[in-house]
Amino acid sequence: MTDLLAIGTRKGLWLARSDDERRTWTLSEPHLLAQEVAAVSIDTRRPQPRVLAGIQYGHWGPTVMWSDDLGASWEETDHGAIRFPEGEDAALARVWQLRPDSPERADVVWAGCEPHSLWRSTDGGCSFDLVRGLWDHPHRQTWEPGGGGGAVHTVLPDPASERVTVAMSTGGVYVSEDGGTDWQPRNRGISAGFLPDQEPEYGQCVHKVAVDASGPDRLYAQNHFGVYRSDDAGGSWTSIADGLPADFGFPIVSSPHDPGTAWVIPLVADMQRVPPDGRLRVHRTRDAGGTWTELGTGLPDGNWSAVMRDAFCADDHDSTGLYFGTRDGCVYASADEGDTFTLVADHLPDVLTVRAARLP
Amino acid sequence: MTVQVLLPGALAGLAGGAKHLDLEPAGGTLADLLDALAAEHPMLCRRIRDETGQVRRFVNVYVDGDDVRFQGGLTAPVRDGAEVQVLPSVAGG
Numbered sequence: 044m045t046d047l048l049a050i051g052t053r054k055g056l057w058l059a060r061s062d063d064e065r066r067t068w069t070l071s072e073p074h075l076l077a078q079e080v081a082a083v084s085i086d087t088r089r090p091q092p093r094v095l096a097g098i099q100y101g102h103w104g105p106t107v108m109w110s111d112d113l114g115a116s117w118e119e120t121d122h123g124a125i126r127f128p129e130g131e132d133a134a135l136a137r138v139w140q141l142r143p144d145s146p147e148r149a150d151v152v153w154a155g156c157e158p159h160s161l162w163r164s165t166d167g168g169c170s171f172d173l174v175r176g177l178w179d180h181p182h183r184q185t186w187e188p189g190g191g192g193g194a195v196h197t198v199l200p201d202p203a204s205e206r207v208t209v210a211m212s213t214g215g216v217y218v219s220e221d222g223g224t225d226w227q228p229r230n231r232g233i234s235a236g237f238l239p240d241q242e243p244e245y246g247q248c249v250h251k252v253a254v255d256a257s258g259p260d261r262l263y264a265q266n267h268f269g270v271y272r273s274d275d276a277g278g279s280w281t282s283i284a285d286g287l288p289a290d291f292g293f294p295i296v297s298s299p300h301d302p303g304t305a306w307v308i309p310l311v312a313d314m315q316r317v318p319p320d321g322r323l324r325v326h327r328t329r330d331a332g333g334t335w336t337e338l339g340t341g342l343p344d345g346n347w348s349a350v351m352r353d354a355f356c357a358d359d360h361d362s363t364g365l366y367f368g369t370r371d372g373c374v375y376a377s378a379d380e381g382d383t384f385t386l387v388a389d390h391l392p393d394v395l396t397v398r399a400a401r402l403p
Numbered sequence: 404m405t406v407q408v409l410l411p412g413a414l415a416g417l418a419g420g421a422k423h424l425d426l427e428p429a430g431g432t433l434a435d436l437l438d439a440l441a442a443e444h445p446m447l448c449r450r451i452r453d454e455t456g457q458v459r460r461f462v463n464v465y466v467d468g469d470d471v472r473f474q475g476g477l478t479a480p481v482r483d484g485a486e487v488q489v490l491p492s493v494a495g496g
Contacts, residue, residue: 102461102491103414103450121445126454134453 044401046358047113048366048387049094050374051080051396056096058114059387065364065378068387074114077101082353084141085400086167088149092402095152095168097138105135107154109168118169125154125162125171131178133158139194140353141168145202155195159186159211163223176224177209177217182245186214189248189267196352197252201259208252208262208277215247216264216277229277234269250293251352255331257302263332265295265307265352272332283332288319294355298363298380303331306338306357306365306381308350317347325365325381341384342375353396360401368394404428404483406436410447411490417447433464434477436487451489461494 048059048068055073075098082097091111099105107124108117127133140155154162154171160178162171177183177195186193189212197210205222208229215230228245235247248267255261264271264280269290271280284290289309298304306327310316318324323346325338348371358364365381368374372391375384408424415422426443428435434456441448452458456477464471465488471479481487 100450101495102459104453104459106449119446121449123449123454129454132455134455134457 046364047085047092047400047402048374048376049083049085049396049398050368050388050391050394051083051096052368052372052392052394053079054392056080056083056094056114057388057391058094059374065360065376068376070388071114074110075108075117079137079395081395082138082141082154083396083398084143084152084168085398086143086152087400087403088143088146089167092400093167095141095143097141097154097156099137105137107138107141107168107171120169124164124169125156127160128173131173133160137192137194139196140198142198142200143168144200147202148200151200153198153200153207155198155209157188157192157194159183159193159195159214161195161198161207161209161223174223176219177226180217180226182214182228185246186211187246189213197249199252199254201254203259206259206276208254210249210252210264212250212267213246213248215245215249216252216262217245218277229273230280231278232273232280232282233264233266233271236268251295253295253297253305255302256298256300256304261302261331263295263297263305265292267291267313270295270307270332283328286335287326288324288337291316292350293352294350294367296355296357296365299357299359300361300363301329304329304363304380305332306355307335308355308367310349316349318349321345321347323348323369325367325377325384327381338377338381338384340382341377341386346371348373351393351395354394356397356399358399358401364399366397366399368397370394404431406481406483406485406487408436408440409486409488413491414447414450414489417450418444428481431480431482432477433458433466433471433475433479433481433487436481437477461492463490463492464488465490 055076058071059068079099086093136157144151152164152168161174199208270284348369355367365377374387428439
């Protein structure tokens, strides 16, 4: 059994492997060196796992590349996997999210991009079509860019229905129940302290959303101020931030197996995006946000870095593995649901995205 | 008409290793030249311009030594026999 960890950074992609039940990791040489890799996925639905990377050539523009041999070679589509149709007067700025759909939809891959747009591939990520329903939504012109740019950064297709949930900074949470044609904002209860109306219908800066293991209707959101849970597929949200040292942060990760279990990595505030007191810590809930436990074994004090929204993920082992990377280029892994962490890599460029998978 | 395009080393690999390309655009503007480049080398041209047709922000194009941003951009005239140089701008971190 081999576990693979893909680490996308501002200046390249690294692949770490573990062949000893996630006890130790071996880091590869850099792939796509000097290219920003802001989105990565490991598609294990295929006979040969496909690593997909949303890259940005510093001068030469963004695109999607893929490798079917674990990084030995990379391919891209001649005309670009993601390109706005003629007449839209828009150009792809960055790929923020690559999300393979369910095994039943074997070649479907979703991409969330900047400018705010959602894309769907039916050929495993080699080419994508613009999801018109969201692009043509009348709200789109009001979605402002967050500090990192205006993007769809979270895409959550429900494997059992036609529901697709996206999150945007800014814009907030939108849900389609028909595979992407019609979209409704679902942000009631989520604050937007940067707007005059602090609980608008839409326009929130939701940093990340995760689906609970209990089913598609229970969601968690790490907001730009606020950690929330919804029990009705985003119809309403309630705060679950009590018990955390701060309610600001970027990522939120849920357990693939255990209902009610999720993890966050708090930062002090939007004007102070560092761990509280310089203590890099993961916080875990086992009761859907009712209580939180600080997890710090193996994590550093004196750390003034941050973890970006896509730089935290879980694997699907029975004992859930957690992986996150920091802006100062450190990557930590836990094979015991966060009880203990070990350092997988350090001195990498800023870590933007991580994904883990068991190789077949 | 024939126009010579000079490529930086970072892009030559997308033109089979060639740093010089001779192209025959259908018209006399930079847009016409890039269309001709896209027809022969689509991946290379995508590095230079985005899907709206605009030259990417951190790519500089010079026609006979003049920066096209000050010569009309995509409408910059490109004469028969012109030398068009593509260079990455000073950017990064």
